[in-house]
Amino acid sequence: MKTNEYEYYNSLANWSFSEIKYTSENYTNWVYEDQIKKYVNKKSKVLDLGTAAGEKVLKTFPECAEILGTDFSSEMIKNANINLEKSGRKNISFRVMNNLEMDTPDNYFDVVTARHTITNKKQIYKTLKDGGFLILRGVDKLDCWSLKRLFNRGQAFYDKKPISLIDYEEILDAGFKDVELIPLHVIEFYETRKDLYALLLKTPILDDFSEIDNKEYERIPVEKELFEKYVSENTTEKGIKLIRRYYGIIARK
Numbered sequence: 001m002k003t004n005e006y007e008y009y010n011s012l013a014n015w016s017f018s019e020i021k022y023t024s025e026n027y028t029n030w031v032y033e034d035q036i037k038k039y040v041n042k043k044s045k046v047l048d049l050g051t052a053a054g055e056k057v058l059k060t061f062p063e064c065a066e067i068l069g070t071d072f073s074s075e076m077i078k079n080a081n082i083n084l085e086k087s088g089r090k091n092i093s094f095r096v097m098n099n100l101e102m103d104t105p106d107n108y109f110d111v112v113t114a115r116h117t118i119t120n121k122k123q124i125y126k127t128l129k130d131g132g133f134l135i136l137r138g139v140d141k142l143d144c145w146s147l148k149r150l151f152n153r154g155q156a157f158y159d160k161k162p163i164s165l166i167d168y169e170e171i172l173d174a175g176f177k178d179v180e181l182i183p184l185h186v187i188e189f190y191e192t193r194k195d196l197y198a199l200l201l202k203t204p205i206l207d208d209f210s211e212i213d214n215k216e217y218e219r220i221p222v223e224k225e226l227f228e229k230y231v232s233e234n235t236t237e238k239g240i241k242l243i244r245r246y247y248g249i250i251a252r253k
């Protein structure tokens with residue numbers, strides 16, 4: 001069945017990733033949540049793009065003057081508002097917005113955050129105040145590479161240029177200064193094959209999907225034999241190993 005990113009994320013709106021059991025080891029000390037704490041103060045106005053059901057904002061963003069979380073999925077925003085009410089947190093609101101057609105005010109936010117979502121750097125630049133910061137974390141081409149090579153497919157599998165480099169250049173082209181691109185090496189260990197399987201079902205890791213060429217794509221069921229081969233070759237004392245490749249970017253307007 002063909003799907004696109006919008007339908008895919010809408011269908012995941014009621015799903016919680018905290019159900020998947022895994023541990024992770026970071027090989028760099030750049031932590032997205034810590035960077036947000038470093039750049040946000042009590043007076044800050046913050047915009048979180050591709051906020052999903054708001055879990056990250058509600059659980060990890062510090063108290064400040066204003067946080068707006070946006071997502072193009074109306075189902076995600078519906079759940080974000082339910083989560084907001086349960087959280088009792090103040091100065092936070094959520095609403096639907098497409099990251100590629102942003103309608104937030106010019107020169108308004110002190111910090112724009114974007115984790116694992118598509119972005120338009122020129123529009124982010126416009127909505128930031130002078131001296132404001134963009135904090136971004138992305139999933140790079142070589143993420144889960146041995147798994148993707150085994151299945152001979154997956155997210156960004158055919159991208160000629162890694163998305164981290166494209167983001168980096170777009171951020172420079174938009175006019176940002178002091179742009180830092182940090183490769184993030186993380187090894188995850190999944191407690192059981194069921195946990196790893198759930199990850200593959202609930203993320204587009206094995207889908208022929210790319211943020212560069214954002215078209216409709218086919219969701220192919222996870223081939224059982226290949227999955228078992230991966231599990232047997234990657235089972236360690238700590239769990240089933242999966243090597244992640246993320247990247248972090250900090251940039252100033």
Ligand SMILES: C[S@@+](CC[C@H](N)C(=O)[O-])C[C@H]1O[C@@H](n2cnc3c(N)ncnc32)[C@H](O)[C@@H]1O
Pocket residue numbers: 005009010049050051052053056070071072073076097098099100114115116117118
């Ligand atoms: C992988 S999730 C990341 C969610 C959250 N930022 C986090 O780190 O947990 C990607 C989110 O981006 C949203 N998204 C994808 N494309 C978008 C677009 N063009 N405009 C707005 N949101 C988008 C999806 O609906 C989804 O909620």
